[in-house]
Amino acid sequence: xxxxxxxxxxxxxxxxxxxxxxxxxxxxxxxxxxxxxxxxxxxxxxxxxxxxxxxxxxxxxxxxxxxxxxxxxxxxxxxxxxxxxxxxxxxxxxxxxxxxxxxxxxxxxxxxxxxxxxxxxxxxxxxxxxxxxxxxxxxxxxxxxxxxxxxxxxxxxxxxxxxxxxxxxxxxxxxxxxxxxxxxxxxxxxx
Numbered sequence: 001x002x003x004x005x006x007x008x009x010x011x012x013x014x015x016x017x018x019x020x021x022x023x024x025x026x027x028x029x030x031x032x033x034x035x036x037x038x039x040x041x042x043x044x045x046x047x048x049x050x051x052x053x054x055x056x057x058x059x060x061x062x063x064x065x066x067x068x069x070x071x072x073x074x075x076x077x078x079x080x081x082x083x084x085x086x087x088x089x090x091x092x093x094x095x096x097x098x099x100x101x102x103x104x105x106x107x108x109x110x111x112x113x114x115x116x117x118x119x120x121x122x123x124x125x126x127x128x129x130x131x132x133x134x135x136x137x138x139x140x141x142x143x144x145x146x147x148x149x150x151x152x153x154x155x156x157x158x159x160x161x162x163x164x165x166x167x168x169x170x171x172x173x174x175x176x177x178x179x180x181x182x183x184x185x186x187x188x189x190x191x
Contacts, residue, residue, distance in 0.1 A: 028173065029056040029156075031129075033182035036152045038077075043139045045090075047075050049152055051129035051179060058174035059156075060121065062165070063107070068099040070160035071128065071177075075136060076151045077186065079143075089148065090137045095157070098124060148186040154179045 036049035055063075063069065077090040097110040106117040107124035118124040142148055156177035158165075165175075 029059055029175075029177040030054050031154060031177055031179045033152055033154075033179050036131075036150070036182055036184060038136070038150060038186050040139060041133065045077075045136050045139060045142065047131055047134040047136055047150075047152070049131040049182075051131070051154060053125050053129045053154075053177075055121070055125065055177070056174055059177070063098065063100045063121065066100060066102065067162065067165065068097050068160070070157040071096050071098065071154055072157045073131065073134075073152070073154045075134070077136070077142070078149050078151075079146060080149060086149075089141060092134075092136050094134065096128065097160075098128060142186070149183060150186050151181050151183045152179075153181045 031051060031053040034050045034052055036047065038045050039048055040046075059069065073094045073096065075090070075092050076088065079087040079089055081087055094112060098107060099110075100107050101117075104117070106119060107121055109116045109118070109124055109127055116127060118127065156175070158175055161175075
């Protein structure tokens with residue numbers, strides 16, 4: 001009979017630990033770049049990319065309370081040099097803000113030159129992860145038959161949060177949302 005009570009205790013402990021691990025994982029933000037490519041359009045190199053973005057509870061609550069979140073995208077193209085430092089050809093940054101408008105009950109994504117509204121946070125997150133036709137550099141900037149390496153990353157800019165939240169966000173994983181840098185070779189595109 002005593003053995004039976006111990007098994008119940010261990011199962012209860014296992015269930016509690018599993019539930020705690022699941023709840024901790026539910027709070028985490030995460031994002032990563034699924035794909036990215038440079039495309040030549042109208043004599044300009046443009047970027048198309050797909051990112052997978054998920055918010056934890058802290059970011060969702062902040063949005064619902066009217067706090068604007070600013071996301072910074074950075075794309076860089078370098079020309080690797082054999083005997084010297086790599087040559088940085090292009091570095092472009094773009095900020096996109098996301099906020100919740102309580103009056104219209106819409107999530108608003110603000111790009112540098114336009115604004116889009118969404119009925120749900122899932123739709124807004126999906127759009128936040130789509131980069132289409134981001135104009136980077138003229139065609140002549142990249143030399144033909146030369147290998148180039150491109151890199152893309154995105155992160156939540158906590159310096160744009162209200163001052164009271166900036167202190168809370170320091171060192172807190174609930175406020176950290178950063179993609180690993182996604183790199184790819186561009187040489188095949190230039191031929």
